[in-house]
Amino acid sequence: MKVPLLSLSKVSDDSKRSSLYSIDIHLGLPKPFEPCSPPFYDLLMTWVQDCDSHHPRCRPTRRSGIQIPTRLIEVGDSENKRSKVYLREAVSEICRPESDLRYIALSHPWGSGKDHDHFCTTKENLAHRLSAGIAIEQFPSTFRHAIEVTRMLGVPYLWIDSLCIVQGPGGDFDTEAKRMETVFSSAYCVIAASRASGTSSGFLWERPEPEVVKLDGYLANDSIYVSGVIDDFQHDVIEGALNKRGWVLQERALAPRTIYFTENQTYWECGQGVRCETLRSLTNSQASFLGDPNFPRVAMRSTRGEKIRFYESLYKQYSNLDFTKIHDRPIAIAGLEQRLVNAFKTEGGYGVFNGAFLGRSLLWARDTQRSNGLKMIEFPRDQRFRVPTWSWTAYEGPITYLNISFDHVRWTYDTAEGEIKSPWTTRDSDSTSGKGDIRLAFS
Known part of the structure; x- marks a missing residue:
């Protein structure tokens, strides 16, 4: 800019307006x-x-x-x-x-x-x-x-x-x-x-x-x-x-x-x-x-593809930010993420959304232009929730997303190994945690 x-x-x-007020x-x-x-x-x-x-x-x-x-x-x-x-x-x-x-x-x-x-x-x-x-x-x-x-x-x-x-x-x-x-x-x-x-x-x-x-x-x-x-x-x-x-x-x-x-x-x-x-x-x-006081209302006026690009941009930006305590990484965005979950009318957490957004939200990778690698965060042993390893919030370092065309991808929700499972198929007593395997195929 x-x-x-x-x-x-x-x-x-x-308080009088002169004719010269037309000057910009x-x-x-x-x-x-x-x-x-x-x-x-x-x-x-x-x-x-x-x-x-x-x-x-x-x-x-x-x-x-x-x-x-x-x-x-x-x-x-x-x-x-x-x-x-x-x-x-x-x-x-x-x-x-x-x-x-x-x-x-x-x-x-x-x-x-x-x-x-x-x-x-x-x-x-x-x-x-x-x-x-x-x-x-x-x-x-x-x-x-x-x-x-x-x-x-x-x-x-x-x-x-x-x-x-x-x-x-x-x-x-x-x-x-x-x-x-x-x-x-x-x-x-x-x-x-x-x-x-x-x-x-x-x-x-x-x-x-x-x-x-x-x-x-x-x-x-x-x-x-x-x-x-x-x-x-x-x-x-x-x-x-x-x-x-x-x-x-x-x-x-x-x-x-x-x-x-x-x-x-x-x-x-x-x-x-x-x-x-x-x-x-x-x-x-x-x-x-x-700056939208009702975040993310402005983004919700967009198409599904634009919503995906919106949260991808948001998460990429967030992954580049600094923390006094790095184990705050999955926590410091939880409130904002809950707003997105509610707006998308789905389930989600730890940088991944369920339903129609599941496949795309899993296509994260380390940003090779900004980092040589991702380092797994050592969370305190007494932390009351566990961050899943399939989430980028479990790692330290900037991320990006695979740039796969929206028009040439077919997401398969039934594979040779059975139906795809999301981390929200079962949940433990702590509402911040999710359990389950993730299997995904696209062609």
Whole structure:
């Protein structure tokens, strides 16, 4: 995607429209606001309120039977900035109807283990955090900034994975990981720390200022500025460091709307597209799919072949992403995958779908252009589910799919050895696991 080098912006000095408004010049801001300044937060609130008022399909849905997160962080408000925040057991302590509960979810990179593990909620410190709270000054910069934004948006609760899920031995990660679909899809908004490299990095620091030149004497009631272009959602977000993290693909797809704090500026993404801090509106082909608040509704309007290409592209992208803990690979896409299973009206898991999609979804292979081989993941012995070896999620490394023509393939579901069996012909007591042999023939 080519981005222009310079941008023309006009800033209106009064409300009257002159005849010169036919000139095709971007109406907006030549440079972003100062982070944490009143105009900066006013813009964030404007995005949220405009979406609330005019984008009904972007609002987080409260479907029947939906569960709120097990724990949330009570942050207080911008008027009463307490020195502590409190970890709350959502159901037992908040006691608020689910339809009235608003919380922000944070999407962020963990960074190195030593950098992050110190701040995790564990079985040992859970009771203290529930009763005594946590001093904000003890938090790393990324968490402090998330608390600040949540307060300024007027939202009472914040969800951060490492604080709201009990980590380590005796924790509830296995249980909570299955609920990521509802955590992100039910959030009032997601804030993405796109410029952070870890929990200590933060994301509300000063940004590089573009050079700006004011052109005088061209419009009677407006000012015209020439500035360097900083509106590049593709580079700042899609190709950014945060989007290389395995968990983030699912978080972005499931979120109804997201605010991205990047190195150059802040972006808003919802079902109506992308907005920039310079007041521009952008379109992006990937944003139309992953930014869909009702993912994967847009893809479901396609033919069967296009749906196959869609999930193949999604899984290939996911297989190239990084993990702090590689054994999270089959888990970090489970919520997104369940959305696809429901949309396809079939069964599935671990990167494979049953029914009409079974044959094609098994034609995965290592991506020889990106890797010399796939390495089987050594999963923890105490893991409550087993990842089948026929699934690419059991291996570390990028994958691709065999490029077989749709028009010249006949899938045989009765072979000389008998009827093809899928992994969903029998299931064990754990709903995340499937048993069975897979035999497939095509000609």
